[in-house]
Amino acid sequence: MPTAEKEATVAELTDILKRAKGLYLTDFTGLDVPSFTLLRKQLREESVSYLVIKNRLAKLAVKQAGVEGLDDVFRGPTGLVCADGDPVAPARVLTKFAEETDGKPAIKAGYIDGEVFIADQIERLAEIPSRDVLLGQMVSAIQSPISGLAFTLNGILQKLVGTLQAVAEKRKEEGGE
Incomplete structure (x- = not known):
């Protein structure tokens, strides 16, 4: 060469x-x-x-x-x-x-x-693992507690709404008698 x-x-x-x-x-x-x-x-x-x-x-x-x-x-x-x-x-x-x-x-x-x-x-x-896999794992790790919190808060809100509806129905029955 x-x-x-x-x-x-x-x-x-x-x-x-x-x-x-x-x-x-x-x-x-x-x-x-x-x-x-x-x-x-x-x-x-x-x-x-x-x-x-x-x-x-x-x-x-x-x-x-x-x-x-x-x-x-x-x-x-x-x-x-x-x-x-x-x-x-x-x-x-x-x-x-x-x-x-x-x-x-x-x-x-x-x-x-x-x-x-x-x-x-x-x-x-x-x-x-590759960078993309590591980023996906990190997002999942961050997202998991947030999802858990969202489900917990949603459950609390549903119970609150259910309780308020029960109270409203009870008052309606008491007031209707």
Whole structure:
């Protein structure tokens, strides 16, 4: 690859890395083409891209993007997984996929919000529900006590109305006699 082409590749990757909300590095050794294609499809469904680039060029792009702490990870075959949306979505997809394919691809490290995560931490991150699920759970938790209060108040009002109607009927009967 000529130098100008390498510079363009590094510049493009740097731009991708600057926009990415999450970055994961994987070792794709032993992953066959059909499995690799399936993995990329599953990642695309989560607005995530899987890039394979020479380690030397990837290191330059990572450095230019301001990502620190990953220099030691660029050894052997390395795939870059870049998340534009939910930064934890790739962790969920990669972890689930690795469970189904005998640990391939192996997660080397991750980088989210300026923090470097090792493989064990990424597996724990994968267990966290998505942002939308967490928001739904939070709304339910807030809504539940409010609904309970509304039902309680409604029950009290119905009893009050029933009592007032009974009193009114009783007075009507007493007054009619």
